[in-house]
Amino acid sequence: MAYTVMMVFGTRPEAIKMAPLAQVLRQWPDVELNICSTGQHREMLQQVLKDFGLSVDEDLHVMTQNQTLNGLSQQLLEQLDATYTRIKPDIVLVHGDTTTSFIAALAAFNRQIPIGHVEAGLRTGNLKAPWPEEANRRLTGVIADLHFPPTNRARDNLLREGVVLENIEVTGNTVIDALLWMREYLNKSHWRPAPDSPLAQLRDDQRMVLITGHRRENFGQGFERICLALAELALRYPDVQFVYPVHLNPQVQKAVYGLLSHQSNILLIAPQDYQHFVWLMDRAYLILTDSGGVQEEAPALGKPLLVLRKVTERPSVLEGGTVKLVGTLTERIVKETSLLLDDADVYKRMSRVFSPYGDGHASERIAERLSRWLEENARERDDS
Template identity: 75%
Template sequence: MPFKIMMVFGTRPEAIKMAPLARVLRHWPGLQLHICSTGQHREMLKQVLDAFELQVDQDLEVMTHGQSLNGLSQQLLKHLDITLERLQPDIVLVHGDTTTSFITALAAFNRQLPIGHVEAGLRSGDLRTPWPEEANRRLTGVIADLHFAPTAEAKANLLRENVPADSIEVTGNTVIDALRWMRQHQQQSQWSPAIDSPLAVLEHNRRMVLITSHRRENFGQGVRHICQALAILAQRYPDVQFVYPVHLNPQVQSVVGDLLSDTPNIYLIAPQDYQHFVWLMARSYLILSDSGGIQEEAPAIGKPLLVLREVTERPSALKGGTVLLVGTDRERIVRHASELLDNAQLHARMSRVHSPYGDGHASERIARRLDNWLKAQPRPNKACALPA
């Protein structure tokens, strides 16, 4: 009888990072994969799954308009408990630091089911930054049975928290697997955006700066300062194209629209699917972002990155010299972006390709460890239920 693995994700970043692992597990002998989506980013999730030729086995459909984190957690726990009771997986896989990840881990723990944590051990050192992600990943780490750490630094964080060394596997980050798979696909097929795509208006002979911003801790003044900095940069560099896929959250869209919609060389576009976004990253001259995943992706394709956050849980990229932490201070953003746009030597130094987050084979390492670990465990009697 094959071992049943339940993989749960709900957001676009989770789907991107779990997709290459799902592709490996689907074809691994002796393993049976069940993919469960919570639907936190439903439309964006579908784009990712289509790009990686995957389908979910179950969609919990827990999201409602204006839902609080507590409301989401309540619905997740309720629906996941029903699924876990029905499916009785041999292990539950979660990723990173989302509310979906922690609540799934909690639901599995309450049913005494093993938990595997992909991208384990990242730490900012500040429980409220990023919020609520830092708490989610720490709490998940407390109850997980297997910890798939992307780097040696992440493993060291777990060891400092007294996680048993034999439960930690340094694998690299699956986002590099996803990025390399997509880049290879695009290069082999000479893929480019369709002629009716909003990206088709970009001029290839002009430099392009790519911007993303979606962190909760930047809502309000943070997003406003970022937009004010972009307005200054766009006026200072009229020959540069500034491309900003604007997150769907109204707290981001309203501020961005008010401050940047009338600037001719700033292109405010809808969030892009993974294919188009990888193309944008590869096409860019410079990236400004508060994303965690882009901190891993940009160095791997040699793109200078200014991180629009005050702290980061990904210090390996900073040490490589291609990523700079600038926060949301308007003057700092303008100063550092201007230096990179004006100084070709500095730009060349920060464009060095390096990949502190792995070699593109993290998924295979995770699958192998899962297979070996499951074979070493006694098969539980899944007929027994928890006591009332």
């Protein structure tokens, strides 16, 4: 018997983390996988799918200029409802904490379609940090049928919220699957950026600091303080190359280009496809980010990481001593980055491999549990 599994995602991070799972499910004979892209990050998402040899089956067009979260949610709910009615999936898989994930889950719940939540159970305990992601993942957890937390700590969060143990499968995080697969591919193929790429100007004998930033909670003063810190660091360390792939959100672009475009050793580039970004992470001396996924990827590569946020839903990364929460205060960012650039002993302590989020086989565990659940659910329907 074949089961229709629909995977819904809309952002670049979701696509990266769902791609290895899609690759595995495409190989299962009893699963017909339908990939639905909402297009929340259309350009960046297409880059990721190309890297993993995937294509979408359903391509929704929900984004409009200057769209609010409520406007996006309205578009998503309407179009996904029609899509579910036409496809009739046996289960809908969503990932993490985006608006796409929660609304896709809500639309499935309203149609009485079972929901599987990948990267379930992450919590900060503060609905406003990160906003709106903390609410999205909590609300998705309330209505999901299957939960795939990456760690035992995330599992325990779900148990405290009343999820029954039999509906939980600790799997590790699929982002580690994607990371290890891509790094192996790059190393085996001796991959390098094209000669006309701005990354080709990076020197092998020069330390490089990689920066990413996109969180809504940092919009406004947060990003301004981050950029002021980067400008000061660039002046203090003229022999260090700072590389910043700038997110396409207009608020991010305005702050970053307005404050950093004049610094000669700060390379502002477009968002990179996954091949280029993994290459950058693997080559970086240290990384600054407000991203969730990078908090898992950088320690797995042995890269010291400074998190530009006040709280993290991934506390396990802090236990290894390779990650620090530094917030968005200019002075703190400059101090902690300078310490890593100046003190070899501090750098050595933070630059070791630490991977509490898995061994690269999370996708196989999810697929196996999902297959068992589909068969059990089908038998229950037949018996009734």
